Amino acid sequence: MAASRDRNPAWSRDETILLLDLYLRHPSAEARHPEVAALSATLRDLASETGTPRPETFRNPVGIAMKLRNLAQQDPAFQQSGRAGLGHGNRLNAEIWRLLANDPVALAAEVKRVRHDIATQIEGPGGRTPSRGPVPTFGSFGVARSDGETQVYVLTLNGFRSWLASRHDVPHGFDILKVGISNDVERRLGELNAGLPAVLDLRWRKYWSIVLPVASDAYMIEQAVLSSVEERGWSGGGEFVIAPAEQLVAQILATLHELAPEGPTART
Structure with a gap:
């Protein structure tokens, strides 16, 4: 049955x-x-990319935490603890638990497949966007997409103190920053700076970056950091952040450690 506008759709297998x-x-x-x-x-x-009906509460953090409590009903260790879960789960929860909970190799393979599929649907094959160079006026043109090492980067806006700070409340010691992911940060810098009028004397500069093995990993870190930034009141909208640069980098590293406590495959 299709979900109504105000009701969250059932969770899919993936x-x-x-x-x-x-x-x-x-x-x-x-x-x-x-x-x-x-x-x-x-x-x-x-959901936004695929046109799935998305109420305001669709897959929000509170809903996911509740779903974790629901899934806990399938966990024998949780049942033996005597703690109260949430409901009795459902058939799909039971099936996925039975097939994968005790098979870490199969689960890892399925997670990799799902994340690759998601990255492809959100950002195109390979989970990345092609170069934004001009379309040629004649001849043939093609773009090759492939997954691979991707950087999570932090850029800082130089020159804003003399121009933006006089118009906006930017606390002392804070920077105007941008968090993003790219397989070519220098190209991305060029794109961003090309859109800044020279008369303003503003330039984006690379402050810090870390390399992750695949685009889906970088995307996961970026989204978690942006959510944390919003909670801390640092968000400048979208991928832009108003915060001390060193504290933002510390937040990214803490998030990376939290998401991969066994030691992420990453390099600065």
Whole structure:
């Protein structure tokens, strides 16, 4: 049955696989947990991209935390603890638990497949956007997309103190920053700076970056960080942040450690 505008659609098989992966790593995660926020952002972005009906509460962090409590009913260890869960689960929860909860290799393969599919649907094949160079006026033109190492980066806006700060309340010691992901940060810098009039004497500069092995990992970190930034009152809208640059980098590293406590495959 199709979901109404005000009612959240039932969880899909792929969504439940990601939920199980989250539960097995963080069984007590609450709505404010960064990985709950990251999963929420991913599923909400996917719904927007695919046209899935998305009420205001669709896959929000509170709903995901509740769904984790629901999934806990399938966990024998949780049942033996005597703690109160949420409801008795459903057939899909039981099926996914039976197939994957005790098979970490199969679960890891399924999670990788689902995240690759999501990245493809959100950002195109390979989870990345092609170069924005001009379309040629003649001849043939093609774009090759492939997944691979992707940077989570922080840019800082130089020159804003003499121009923007006189018009906006930017606290002393804070910077105007941009968080993003790209497989070519220098190209992205060029695109951003090309849109700034030279008369303003403003330039984006690379402040910091870290390399992750695949685009989907970088996207997950970026979304979790942006959710944390909003909670801390640092959001400047979208990917823009008003905060001390070093504190933002510390937040990214803390998020990276939280999402991959065993040691992420990443390099600065």
